[in-house]
Amino acid sequence: xxxxxxxxxxxxxxxxxxxxxxxxxxxxxxxxxxxxxxxxxxxxxxxxxxxxxxxxxxxxxxxxxxxxxxxxxxxxxxxxxxxxxxxxxxxxxxxxxxxxxxxxxxxxxxxxxxxxxxxxxxxxxxxxx
Numbered sequence: 001x002x003x004x005x006x007x008x009x010x011x012x013x014x015x016x017x018x019x020x021x022x023x024x025x026x027x028x029x030x031x032x033x034x035x036x037x038x039x040x041x042x043x044x045x046x047x048x049x050x051x052x053x054x055x056x057x058x059x060x061x062x063x064x065x066x067x068x069x070x071x072x073x074x075x076x077x078x079x080x081x082x083x084x085x086x087x088x089x090x091x092x093x094x095x096x097x098x099x100x101x102x103x104x105x106x107x108x109x110x111x112x113x114x115x116x117x118x119x120x121x122x123x124x125x126x127x128x129x
Contacts, residue, residue, distance in 0.1 A: 018096065020079075034107035036072075036092075036099040038079050053080055064102055068095045 004012065009026075013019050013033035021030040022040040030037040039056075041049035053076060061069035071091040078085040092099070113119070 017100075018093075031103075031106065031110060034104050036096060036103050038075060038092075040079055050080070053077075060102075060106060065098060068098050068102065071095050072099065 006029075010029060010033070013021075013030055013035065016033075016035060019030045019033060019035055019037040020040070021027055021037060023042055027037075027039045027041075030039070039053065041053055043049055057069075057073055057076060061072065064072070071088070071094075075085060075088040075092040078088040114122075
């Protein structure tokens with residue numbers, strides 16, 4: 001796949017049923033697409049990337065049905081660690097309807113937070129009073 005500008009990349013993420021992304025910037029964009037995703041973090045010293053993946057999965061999987069959370073965790077770990085993603089894929093993909101609902105719900109949570117600039121203005125206004 002050739003390099004895309006940001007708008008074209010976003011459209012591609014929105015058009016896909018499931019997004020495999022690598023790196024933090026693409027990870028953020030994929031969350032905003034509201035589709036199931038698999039994130040491959042850049043490897044870091046002392047397995048710092050593993051801690052990031054686990055922390056995100058803990059937050060993301062809150063309230064998720066245990067079988068869906070387990071399938072997601074298994075695939076993400078396989079994709080990032082042991083290379084056995086093909087064995088984990090069927091369990092993940094068979095739950096794609098519920099995983100899509102989870103991704104949509106996660107997007108709604110992100111949207112409710114507001115944008116960084118707006119939140120910073122609110123914070124500063126609160127301190128100035």
